[in-house]
Amino acid sequence: MKLDSMYQEIILDHYRNPHGRGLRDPFEAEVHHVNPTCGDEVTVRVHLTGGEGRDAKVEDLSYDALGCSISQAATSVAHDLLVGHTVGEAFETLEAYQAMVQSRGKVEPDEDVLDDAVAFAGVAAYPARVKCALLGWLAFKDAVAQAQASQAQASAQTGGTA
Amino acid sequence: MTALASAPSAGATLDVAKIRADFPILSRTVRDDKPLVYLDSGATSQRPRQVLDAERTFLETSNAAVHRGAHALSEEATDAYESARERIAAFVGADVDEVVFTKNATEAINLVAYGMSNASVGDGVDAAAERFRLGPGDEVVTTEMEHHANLVPWQELCRRTGATLRWFSVTKDGRLDLENDPITERTKVVAFTHQSNVLGTVPPVEELVRRARAVGAYTVLDACQSVPHAPVDLHALGVDFAAFSGHKMLGPSGIGVLYGRRELLEALPPFLTGGSMIETVRMEGSTYAPPPARFEAGVPMTSQAIGLGAAVDYLNLIGMDAVKAHENELTGAALLKLQDLPGVSIIGPRSTEARGGAVAFEIEGIHPHDASQVLDDSGIAVRVGHHCAWPLHRAFGVQSSIRASFHVYNTLEEVDALVAGVRRAQEFFGVAP
Ligand SMILES: Cc1ncc(COP(=O)(O)O)c(C=O)c1O
Numbered sequence: 250m251k252l253d254s255m256y257q258e259i260i261l262d263h264y265r266n267p268h269g270r271g272l273r274d275p276f277e278a279e280v281h282h283v284n285p286t287c288g289d290e291v292t293v294r295v296h297l298t299g300g301e302g303r304d305a306k307v308e309d310l311s312y313d314a315l316g317c318s319i320s321q322a323a324t325s326v327a328h329d330l331l332v333g334h335t336v337g338e339a340f341e342t343l344e345a346y347q348a349m350v351q352s353r354g355k356v357e358p359d360e361d362v363l364d365d366a367v368a369f370a371g372v373a374a375y376p377a378r379v380k381c382a383l384l385g386w387l388a389f390k391d392a393v394a395q396a397q398a399s400q401a402q403a404s405a406q407t408g409g410t411a
Numbered sequence: 412m413t414a415l416a417s418a419p420s421a422g423a424t425l426d427v428a429k430i431r432a433d434f435p436i437l438s439r440t441v442r443d444d445k446p447l448v449y450l451d452s453g454a455t456s457q458r459p460r461q462v463l464d465a466e467r468t469f470l471e472t473s474n475a476a477v478h479r480g481a482h483a484l485s486e487e488a489t490d491a492y493e494s495a496r497e498r499i500a501a502f503v504g505a506d507v508d509e510v511v512f513t514k515n516a517t518e519a520i521n522l523v524a525y526g527m528s529n530a531s532v533g534d535g536v537d538a539a540a541e542r543f544r545l546g547p548g549d550e551v552v553t554t555e556m557e558h559h560a561n562l563v564p565w566q567e568l569c570r571r572t573g574a575t576l577r578w579f580s581v582t583k584d585g586r587l588d589l590e591n592d593p594i595t596e597r598t599k600v601v602a603f604t605h606q607s608n609v610l611g612t613v614p615p616v617e618e619l620v621r622r623a624r625a626v627g628a629y630t631v632l633d634a635c636q637s638v639p640h641a642p643v644d645l646h647a648l649g650v651d652f653a654a655f656s657g658h659k660m661l662g663p664s665g666i667g668v669l670y671g672r673r674e675l676l677e678a679l680p681p682f683l684t685g686g687s688m689i690e691t692v693r694m695e696g697s698t699y700a701p702p703p704a705r706f707e708a709g710v711p712m713t714s715q716a717i718g719l720g721a722a723v724d725y726l727n728l729i730g731m732d733a734v735k736a737h738e739n740e741l742t743g744a745a746l747l748k749l750q751d752l753p754g755v756s757i758i759g760p761r762s763t764e765a766r767g768g769a770v771a772f773e774i775e776g777i778h779p780h781d782a783s784q785v786l787d788d789s790g791i792a793v794r795v796g797h798h799c800a801w802p803l804h805r806a807f808g809v810q811s812s813i814r815a816s817f818h819v820y821n822t823l824e825e826v827d828a829l830v831a832g833v834r835r836a837q838e839f840f841g842v843a844p
Contacts, residue, residue, distance in 0.1 A: 288797045318778060
């Protein structure tokens with residue numbers, strides 16, 4: 250049954266017991282994303298350390314979310330898969346994940362890259378739910394962009410006065 | 412119209428099986444051969460063969476640009492278009508020149524808001540339009556239960572003119588709070604729904620019209636969810652403007668109606684301008700045709716108007732009293748049976764008193780999106796989300812809801828299927844009490 254392929258046990262587990270939930274300090278950027286069709290909301294904070302650009306490390310991804318099981322579980326899995334990696338690695342995972350859920354089933358997911366996130370492959374069969382699966386992930390991407398933009402701005406300013 | 416010969420006959424009790432046979436889509440299956448249970452007519456209704464045939468016949472025999480040219484097809488097309496206008500006007504108790512065709516209800520409401528906006532800029536358009544001028548100190552009143560289509564245009568009108576938006580709140584049981592009345596001497600417009608697309612609530616139109624008139628404010632009625640489901644007489648209601656969409660009343664999409672009292676349409680500045688809506692055009696400036704032409708710029712949607720005419724004929728043959736009675740029965744059954752389910756709560760009035768056939772509800776422990784996925788898997792189409800009424804959902808402290816809505820082709824068995832589907836969702840997510 251298709252329904253079971255979408256609501257895999259892994260997804261329901263993450264939904265019932267989300268990993269890394271809650272908004273934490275410190276953080277460099279916080280974003281709030283909404284799914285305008287259903288009103289689901291997520292707030293994501295990122296804490297980056299070390300290098301610049303893609304070399305920076307995702308030290309933490311903390312979040313608060315209101316939404317369906319798919320969007321909640323997807324954000325929980327994002328926390329598991331992205332924290333502890335460089336921004337470059339995290340973006341590669343994100344791209345693979347996005348390609349899978351947007352593929353309408355045409356992209357064979359790479360379990361080595363996506364790990365638990367392969368459970369969301371079933372969502373690809375339901376275009377109306379793709380936004381749910383992406384909500385937290387795209388908020389993360391946006392938060393990293395904002396964090397790095399404000400860091401770049403800050404260093405340009407200190408660079409100017411030094 | 413030979414196609415109409417096969418339409419259902421009027422009568423106290425509806426022959427739903429016969430009606431359903433007119434709607435080819437209702438016999439299809441979805442999601443691995445499950446019979447379709449279509450409970451989303453509040454979003455858009457399905458169309459009977461008679462409507463599809465009328466459009467096709469028109470396109471195969473008389474298609475031409477209306478109100479242009481003098482050839483045979485152009486005359487036939489214009490006659491067909493204007494005949495549709497006459498039947499649609501009669502259907503809602505309006506005069507023929509009080510009916511303006513628009514793309515949908517959203518455009519119809521925007522037409523009024525932009526007309527008022529145009530009357531408010533600079534020196535306005537002309538002296539007749541002065542009555543619609545808004546500015547700082549003026550107020551527009553709407554309600555917390557509006558569809559975004561009858562809220563955002565007024566927010567924008569206020570922003571452009573410096574007027575202030577006020578609104579009626581909604582009570583816990585899903586009625587308008589008439590005690591706390593925002594209508595004052597400053598009110599210029601009162602815009603409200605004839606039936607909430609979420610709660611099903613039918614506000615007291617006569618009372619609101621009385622209060623608006625007492626302060627000289629114009630009334631704008633969102634009749635999107637009333638005209639398709641019950642007899643509506645706009646003259647008797649006494650509203651100044653009203654809007655509805657073809658696609659919610661068994662007709663085509665791409666056609667909607669703005670009703671305006673003749674005297675007001677004659678004074679309202681145009682919204683969209685260009686061909687067909689003019690009287691004379693010179694490089695220095697132009698004058699405009701009388702309504703309704705003044706508000707129908709460009710080549711209009713033609714087969715859609717003809718299709719809507721056929722939809723109105725179809726509904727008339729059934730009889731709007733019978734449509735209303737049938738939907739009332741379905742709504743009553745859905746309310747009773749859903750309330751009987753542990754963990755399910757209705758958002759909106761719990762009885763059919765002053766209420767139409769939209770039934771919104773929540774299931775404890777299941778997000779509406781997840782519930783609808785299980786319903787969909789059972790072949791049941793319902794709407795989930797905020798149904799373009801976000802402030803209303805906020806007022807009830809919910810993010811989103813599930814909504815079942817009916818039309819004349821739905822059956823009591825489909826209500827039972829919905830109830831069974833809700834049970835299945837509760838079992839699937841392990842929240843069955
Ligand atoms: C009460 C109400 N008003 C306005 C609208 C807007 O109708 P349309 O999208 O056809 O313009 C709808 C449709 O969803 C509605 O239910």
